[in-house]
Amino acid sequence: MTGLILFGSFIIMLIISVPIALALGVATAITLFYIDMPVVVVAQRIFTAIDSSSIMAIPFFVLAGNLMTEGGISRRIVELANSIVGGVRGGLFYVMVISCAFFAALSGSAPATVIAIGAMLYPEMVKRGYPEKRSAGLLAVAGGLGPIIPPSIIMVVYGTITSSSIGDLFKGGIVAGIMIMVVLFVICAFLSKKENWPKSDKRLSLGEFTKALWSAGLAVMLPVIVLGGIYSGILTPTESAAVAVIYSFIVGVLIYRELPWSNLMNVIIASGKGSAMVLFIIATSTAFSWLFTYAGISQQLIDFINSMHLSAWAYCLIVAFILLIFGTFLEGIATCVLLVPLLWPVAESLGINVIHFGLIVSISNVIGTMTPPVAVNLFAASSVTHMKMGDIAKGEIPFFIGFNFVFFLIVLVPWFSTALI
Known part of the structure; x- marks a missing residue:
């Protein structure tokens, strides 16, 4: 009965359009009233959820991403990507994928990647005669590289929940990101001929590439510094996020000078709002999942799955479908905080690698950003x-x-997730 009240009240509030974070918190409070437990427990769990140094990486990465967008870093990345593909048919589609990959290595957010790259590339693509629906569709999907190619906010959350190595999760994300890029390139190559996409007269020039690389050199160095600091052991993910903020500020404000001092406070406020939304979802989701466990529902779930005597790959496949379903109506962070504490103990009992399981969680959440009705990438596009x-x-x-093809390949073949570990 406890589980029915918990999920029933949560679903009712989603139906009447209550924000997800509030719906999770209120559903928890209602259930606590039913089982006669002090509602102050909600506040305690909310505080415990965000009382973590690893969680601090999230607001730092959000601020760093906004500083990079406003400071001219993302624009230089697009120019560098454009110099690489030259006069290939449908070249701007390749530019979009490469630019999203570069920006993903800076921001860690899917919607931020869609908005930053789309605002610069989409108008130019329409002007040159590229198909509008295809251009917008690729933007929504390629923007999904944001939470996969490190640094990744969703991986930081998962690593905090499971006490796993965030650095190893980032390594798995590199392989997954490259695989997705390759598949998107293949699809672009096929569609460019089938649908006769425009071809630029511009040719690949070593001089132009060198000029673009020189201009974007400081921008490209950022992921090198951040990821290099993590993998070398010099910096923790939270410290690397703080370094990313300082570096983005120095480059955007003091060197490129494209972010005026007068706009700096607006960037900080916008980052604070974005970070608060993510942290609030994490906090209320943690209280919700704690009650789920406290009521014994999670143990019943574990016992039920164990009674089915599933193999590791079968369980991973079932979890993949569950996460994809939840991703269609729940925000990715909420899905992660809500389900990982329930699903990971079973995975651990089956001997599933924590990094492999983390990639399944991360990529499925990204697919949710492209799948209506929640689909934040579609909203951003x-x-x-x-x-x-x-x-x-x-x-x-x-x-x-193509994105889903790579996802299920990673689900069924753990090696892709652990190849660099």
């Missing part, structure tokens, strides 16, 4: 392109299928 979400969803279909 719609805000940039001014297209209807339905049209963007139609345009993303071939790229979305």
